[in-house]
Amino acid sequence: MNTIKFKIVGLCICLFVISNNIQAQKTITSVASSYTLEATIKGLEDGITVKLTPGATHSSDPAVAETIVKNGKFVFSGSLAEPRLYYLVFGKNQGFISVMLENSKMNLTSNAEMGSDENKRITFKNTVFTGSKSDAYFKKETAYRGDLDKAYAAYHTKESDEVSKLIGEARKEKETKKLDSLQNLPVWKKFEADEKAFFTNVEKSMTDLIVRHKDSWWGPFFMMSQFSYLTPQQKPLFDQFSETAKNSYYGKLADAEVNPKSLVGTSVAAFELKDKEGKSVSIKDIANRKEYILIDFWASWCAPCRKEIPNLKKAYTEFAAKGFEILSISTDDNQKAWNTALTKENMSWPNLLDNDVVSKSFNVKAIPATFLMDKNGTIIATDLRGEALEAKLKELLKS
Template sequence: MKKLILVGALALPLLAGNVYAQSKTGFTLTGELANLENGKTVFLLSRNMTTGKSDTLAKAVSAAAKFTLKGSVASPDLYFLGIQDTRGGVPVFLENNALTLKGDVKDLKNAVITGSKSQDDYTAYGKEVKGISEKQAALETEYVQARKDGDKAKMEEIGNKYDALDAEKGKVTEAFASSHTQSVVAPFLLLQNVNDDNAAAFGAIYDKFAANVKATSSGKALKGRLELMAKTAVGQQAPLFAGKTPEGTELSLKQVLSSGKYTMIDFWASWCGPCRAENPNVVKLYEKYHAKGFNILGVSLDRDGEKWKKAIADDKLTWGHISDLKYWQSEYAAMYGVQGIPATFLLDANGKIVGKNLRGEELAKKLEELLGAM
């Protein structure tokens, strides 16, 4: 699994788009969370959206289900509130004002934050996509069950429905960001929803952002993401790389390209359910078109070498494979801007990208078009 444009609320004036007088003394975030145990450390993290690294901005110790966090920020930006020994967290668009947070430790995603105009923007967006998100959550549950049942047809059906909802959410996000170009929330939302289909539209919105919005962590990450997507778009020359095979020898993309007419770079992993479900289809197409010049280079995002090797054997993936066993920190994935798997790039013999993220019937049709008549 990998977009109805709403008008109404989106057409409201921007109230100067988050340009307002903040407190000169910094922020105070007062929280009250049901089921919050005494003595738990509550902390605010700043996160570099490009590198994923985090730093602690403020922290406090809970008492009587309450806490108070204090500090200051140079300008409004996105932070994350976390709690010791508790999974998940709360995105907080922090400003130098008095903020309040209320909710339940057992349901952090629905915590309510007031006192930040940026957070109000985020809450408004959440209401716009609430129905879509709920449908996607239900589909995710269905997908897990279908995978347990080994029902590949059902998995593909669910995946198509999920992708349609994702496209719908992308349109809502595009409309919202277009009307909130001075809000620090906008680049964060675009970053979460950007893909090959909407990258050009999202890029045009980015160009209209206020300077302070572009300077946020999300703004910088979005710019980098859009630039990388442009470099790996259909028609571009694919970046070359080389890596270690399961046997420990080096295999380069250049070598694979030189031995065929078309090569598919397949980013996958042994732990990726959708990848493993797609593998039989890829095997079938490889067997059909390899003699006509179709090659594959599997690039795994595994971190356990033995599980990687076992999956290759179990799924009968007889083409070349490499991995740096760095999971989501894979240098190859970063080079191609891969943020979800399976992800594929189809290249011609000269290394030019002629197809991207083709799977199932789409991949079969493309190979028939390129190699079927040969």
């Protein structure tokens, strides 16, 4: 009888423990199913907007939420399937703070200093972000970048910087003998060796970080956050991820970049960009009465792009009368540099300045990048340059 009582009591205790564990799990699940970010930032003007903008996406994604500062405070709340990196963007891109949000209660404090310049830039000091284990882990795992910054500064000496400047001037003036002499200086040879070793270390550090996290969403997240863009050449690295990692939010973003869908056969969406005079020009205007249009993405600072211009001029001279047109779209951030390059290169076809939207619609990750479009607006070939472009145009525009 005592044994039976003991078993019954034991069963009751077990049921009580199980019941409480289930209740505790429900409570934890309830708390962990949403997030709240409460921020207090001294020095911010009342009424300034704060946008919650996705980070590590390699695109200019719109804000997912927006609020207004009142008495130096603001709050964001929501829910996430997995932790995400966001930027708190203040005003009209006047300043930002990065935060790794997760389903928890988080707190942010900082001191803001409003700039007196035309853009009224905001700088933040003494920023403290608590309540996000993911944010703390992210910072811990990427602390190696501080060591890389020190290593970079160590081999960029005053002497090497001076030689670098002289090499740039000699290259610009096409002074071959002077250029050869400078590049053979011991200080420059050492600089080149140190730079090669540095970037080898950068690549290894990033790759090691990503591979260590290949079985969770952290792997593709680190891949997206540590690289400015991804290319198909990084597919072997992506292929090491587990299915769980590949199917995560950042896994799908990385997949789209390392396994890009071909644009051949797709239609070019209508768009307008501005020329150097500030006049809006549409792709429809340029394509009017043309058989084939080569859309060429380039930039003034891109040496391979500039090297390709003589080939474009040759193709334009030979095929323009047969219905061939070129539209060069510069991805320059510096319009003055773009204008200078246009004057120097003297390209006689339409030249427009990208707005960061058009290049992304073509999934441009690196330049030069070209897309050959027919008169119906369909892309029929990509990345044609030099002899390959000439051969394709001869095939299409047979007399």
